[in-house]
Amino acid sequence: MTEEKIEGLNKKLLKLKEYVDLFRTNLGQYQSKNYDESNTRTDFIDKFFELLDWDVRNEQHFEETRREVIREDKITIQGKQKAPDYCFRIGGARKFFVEAKKPSINVKEDIGAAYQVRRYGYSAKLPLSILTDFDEFAVYDTRIKPKPRDKAEVARIFYWKFTDYEKEFENIYNIFSKNAILKGSFDKFVVTSKKKKGTSEVDKEFLKLIEDWRSDLAKNIAINNPKIDLYNLNAAVQKIIDRIIFLRIAEDRNIEEYNNLFKIAQGENIYKKLGEYFERSQKKYDSGLFVVESWLSNLKIDDKIFKDIIKSLYFPESPYEFSVLPVEILGNIYEQFLGKVITLTPSHQAKVEEKPEVKKAGGVYYTPQYIVQYIVKNTVGEKIKNLTPAQVEKLKILDPACGSGSFLIGAYDYLMNWHLSYYADPKRKADSAKKGKIYHYADGDFRLSVAEKKKILLNNIFGVDIDNQAVEVTKLSLLLKLMENETQESAGMLFKYSNEALLPDLKNNIKCGNSLIGPDFYADKNLSLFGNNEMRKINVFDWQKEFKEIFANGRFDVVIGNPPYVDNRGFDKNQLEYFFNNYVSFTKSGTDKFKTKKFNTFIAFIEIIAKLLRQDGLAGYIIHKNLLKTTAYKGSRIFILNNFSINKIIDWGANQFEGVVAETISLFLKKTKKTDGKIKIEFFKKDKKNRENDISQKLYEVSFDNIFSINLLSEDMRLIDKIEKDKCKLFDFVNINNGVVTGDDKHFIFEKKIDNNYKKCITGKNIKRYYVSGLKGYVNYDLKKLLRARDPKIFESKEKLIMQMININLIVCYDDQQLYNLGTSYDITTKSNELDLKYLLGLLNSKLLNYYYQKKFTNESALTNAISTKNLFEFPIPSISGKDQQNIIDTVNQMLEVQKKFHSAKTEADKKIYQQKIDILDKQIDQEVYKLYGLTAEEIRIIEK
Numbered sequence: 001m002t003e004e005k006i007e008g009l010n011k012k013l014l015k016l017k018e019y020v021d022l023f024r025t026n027l028g029q030y031q032s033k034n035y036d037e038s039n040t041r042t043d044f045i046d047k048f049f050e051l052l053d054w055d056v057r058n059e060q061h062f063e064e065t066r067r068e069v070i071r072e073d074k075i076t077i078q079g080k081q082k083a084p085d086y087c088f089r090i091g092g093a094r095k096f097f098v099e100a101k102k103p104s105i106n107v108k109e110d111i112g113a114a115y116q117v118r119r120y121g122y123s124a125k126l127p128l129s130i131l132t133d134f135d136e137f138a139v140y141d142t143r144i145k146p147k148p149r150d151k152a153e154v155a156r157i158f159y160w161k162f163t164d165y166e167k168e169f170e171n172i173y174n175i176f177s178k179n180a181i182l183k184g185s186f187d188k189f190v191v192t193s194k195k196k197k198g199t200s201e202v203d204k205e206f207l208k209l210i211e212d213w214r215s216d217l218a219k220n221i222a223i224n225n226p227k228i229d230l231y232n233l234n235a236a237v238q239k240i241i242d243r244i245i246f247l248r249i250a251e252d253r254n255i256e257e258y259n260n261l262f263k264i265a266q267g268e269n270i271y272k273k274l275g276e277y278f279e280r281s282q283k284k285y286d287s288g289l290f291v292v293e294s295w296l297s298n299l300k301i302d303d304k305i306f307k308d309i310i311k312s313l314y315f316p317e318s319p320y321e322f323s324v325l326p327v328e329i330l331g332n333i334y335e336q337f338l339g340k341v342i343t344l345t346p347s348h349q350a351k352v353e354e355k356p357e358v359k360k361a362g363g364v365y366y367t368p369q370y371i372v373q374y375i376v377k378n379t380v381g382e383k384i385k386n387l388t389p390a391q392v393e394k395l396k397i398l399d400p401a402c403g404s405g406s407f408l409i410g411a412y413d414y415l416m417n418w419h420l421s422y423y424a425d426p427k428r429k430a431d432s433a434k435k436g437k438i439y440h441y442a443d444g445d446f447r448l449s450v451a452e453k454k455k456i457l458l459n460n461i462f463g464v465d466i467d468n469q470a471v472e473v474t475k476l477s478l479l480l481k482l483m484e485n486e487t488q489e490s491a492g493m494l495f496k497y498s499n500e501a502l503l504p505d506l507k508n509n510i511k512c513g514n515s516l517i518g519p520d521f522y523a524d525k526n527l528s529l530f531g532n533n534e535m536r537k538i539n540v541f542d543w544q545k546e547f548k549e550i551f552a553n554g555r556f557d558v559v560i561g562n563p564p565y566v567d568n569r570g571f572d573k574n575q576l577e578y579f580f581n582n583y584v585s586f587t588k589s590g591t592d593k594f595k596t597k598k599f600n601t602f603i604a605f606i607e608i609i610a611k612l613l614r615q616d617g618l619a620g621y622i623i624h625k626n627l628l629k630t631t632a633y634k635g636s637r638i639f640i641l642n643n644f645s646i647n648k649i650i651d652w653g654a655n656q657f658e659g660v661v662a663e664t665i666s667l668f669l670k671k672t673k674k675t676d677g678k679i680k681i682e683f684f685k686k687d688k689k690n691r692e693n694d695i696s697q698k699l700y701e702v703s704f705d706n707i708f709s710i711n712l713l714s715e716d717m718r719l720i721d722k723i724e725k726d727k728c729k730l731f732d733f734v735n736i737n738n739g740v741v742t743g744d745d746k747h748f749i750f751e752k753k754i755d756n757n758y759k760k761c762i763t764g765k766n767i768k769r770y771y772v773s774g775l776k777g778y779v780n781y782d783l784k785k786l787l788r789a790r791d792p793k794i795f796e797s798k799e800k801l802i803m804q805m806i807n808i809n810l811i812v813c814y815d816d817q818q819l820y821n822l823g824t825s826y827d828i829t830t831k832s833n834e835l836d837l838k839y840l841l842g843l844l845n846s847k848l849l850n851y852y853y854q855k856k857f858t859n860e861s862a863l864t865n866a867i868s869t870k871n872l873f874e875f876p877i878p879s880i881s882g883k884d885q886q887n888i889i890d891t892v893n894q895m896l897e898v899q900k901k902f903h904s905a906k907t908e909a910d911k912k913i914y915q916q917k918i919d920i921l922d923k924q925i926d927q928e929v930y931k932l933y934g935l936t937a938e939e940i941r942i943i944e945k
Helices: 003-025 035-052 111-123 162-176 178-182 185-193 201-222 232-252 258-264 272-285 303-311 328-336 356-361 370-378 406-423 427-434 450-460 466-485 488-497 534-538 548-552 571-583 603-614 631-643 697-702 713-722 839-842 849-856 869-873 883-902 908-932 939-943
Strands: 070-072 086-090 094-099 129-132 135-141 156-163 340-344 349-355 398-399 436-440 446-448 461-463 510-512 557-563 611-626 644-652 664-671 679-684 689-694 732-739 758-762 778-781 800-804 813-814 825-830
Touching: 003 162, 035 086, 035 094, 070 135, 086 178, 094 111, 111 129, 135 162, 135 664, 156 162, 156 534, 156 548, 156 557, 162 178, 162 185, 162 813, 178 185, 178 328, 185 664, 201 303, 201 328, 201 340, 201 349, 232 258, 232 272, 232 534, 258 272, 258 303, 258 328, 272 303, 328 406, 328 466, 349 679, 349 883, 370 406, 370 664, 398 406, 398 466, 406 450, 406 466, 406 557, 427 436, 427 446, 461 466, 466 510, 488 839, 557 603, 603 631, 631 644, 631 664, 631 697, 644 697, 689 697, 713 839, 713 849, 713 939, 732 869, 778 908, 800 839, 800 939, 839 849, 839 883, 839 908, 849 869, 849 908, 849 939, 883 908
Parallel strands: 094 129, 398 461, 398 557, 461 510, 557 611, 644 679
Antiparallel strands: 070 086, 086 094, 129 135, 135 156, 340 349, 436 446, 611 664, 644 664, 679 689, 732 825, 758 778, 800 813, 800 825
């Protein structure tokens, strides 16, 4: 710690000592029942956290979106407190709650106080929260699900008395100070304290709860209503759950009277009474969420179902505090929820199953919040720079595959914060308040009025999804976002300026349909062949009809999202025929070298951007990293280059989605004429950027297969050009074949040779640089039964090279033993006497060609890369005489001999000597290869580093 930091900490300690001494001197007075919580906060707790560098009193005069500490006034309704006393934030993101008590409360033993703060932290998905009366200071791990009968010490990880503060202050400062959070110390502590017993995060627990509701409701409705069809059964369950969740959240936000649902559940004919409540809610909110539908109202549902559902939402059963449950977390929960669907058995019994497309994809994956925020900031944020609210009002933002609405919620939140900052500017706030744009809240801050939030939502936010349930969830999520931070007081402000209902109807903003298939799908088809269920599944969507006004005014300004990844297997032949005929990246025959037979929806959604965006519109997607380099997606890369300027590519790396190792990128596009401008490349590890790069878009237009390389620097580009200049292609000299694919190794590969039809075989794992490590076994080479056999002449060549197929490095060995290699490897044999295989072996294992391969054909952070023969054939090879190849051949011969000796050596001392020889020979081969390609010392340095 520097002297300056030590001095600063000492000053804080002196101040802290004053507070501790004052508290000790008047302990009896402070612990009396007459000394209340409000005074405790003002006299001690506020000051304590100011010592931790928090701007508790907002002396920087930040508006609502940027202030560091949100202090809630205590309002008790029906014996229930509204919100935690303090919320500590960085950049508007919650980090931890503090719940304050008066010193007469025994924090160490009080079960109710501990349960309260744990419910707040758990519901908000915060890792830690604090309970304090200054006399005592307790820190809880709020990832652990709270139970009302838990003792106060359950999930408590720190407990201090005020007399401990001076001794423990450095520890407290290093975890909970603003600087500790900015430097990442808080997050590191959270990670190291993770995996404690009982940890079960709120989204997983709440998901389990509503999945149980769905199952119980579906079974009961199916039994009591034998005529209901599958479509309406799913719709009924979804609508009932959405309405109950909305109204229960409204209670905790004091917009609805607390316990309304609970009271209804105490009597009989509960569904009928709920229906009456829903009807009243329709008049109050008029949002489409509570629209009265006779078929739905007339359903017969047993009381017990609702008694159990509603009971689980209230104390003491419920660990959830809905006033602090973020809409984003609810969206995460619903995204998983939508991965399953209700089905009916022939006997009309309901059961819940995973959707087929979800099963194929291995689950539902919710986009991390920081990725949503990044994409929104770099599209919506860029589009509204230097605009006025009147100009922003005209912007149209779309997610064409909105799912549960996470990107639309992110965009809506960004716009609300932008408008609040604009209207609350000191120069404008008085006039803005007068016009009803903002209002003065009880805590002294300005907030956007409900009317203004409605206006933003209706003017700017649009979405489409093929799944009707997803559409309903998106609407619900957006309505809950609108209600976030609202109370009965703030909702009442709406009626000062208009006679509108509290919430908007989003039917014209969020629509159900297939973004990729238009009504022309049926143009040449006999409609009698398509039943209602099949048409619902296809769910064609007419963009120009559904968004007539937007298309008349130039289309959308911003398109964002995480499009689904569904390949050929997810569609029938009619749908695939439509895709192949309507999307230029694909072809049915596969004969067009610029197109692919491998249909995938995420590629089609890239093409959709061009149809939906106005000129100079912006788009931001998170998509699979394979787009950048996979040969099958060359057509899509050409489409992008022909239609967009690429502003940015973000490499998010792997493991961004829980349970998924696949790597993802974000692509930021501008619909404009082709450009030679620079593309900004950024590399992230989780939510932290660790490096960046610039690449010319022109490079992508001229690169092999139009690969979007993201790792090239300008020095790499120059070096690759030099390596390629005046060289022959590897294709001119060799044949490359895949190894044999048995189709079932257990039935074809054995440990022992049985007859002459059994051949020594190796797999990719046996292939090392210059060496074959062991055998896989003996393959029964039955040409008629093997799945993909090869001509035995390939394997029985006098000599050949064998290369690993899956690696980001070139790993090649020499074989003169007529080994049969399996499908995870390639055989390389000569077709020209001009090139010696041992010369080629040295080239392929050299640093230079490994550098060339990684920079030109791969992305260095990739987890797995299948080396393609197409790329291998493009390798630049110096065509020199046999005599000039000899230096490398001789050195490679030495390498092969030393490798054998190293692997057969009995002692560590011998191994050490042979390893030294291997390292020396490697360097000698590299130096010879550098000479062949004419590299300078500086160019060699680039490769060596």
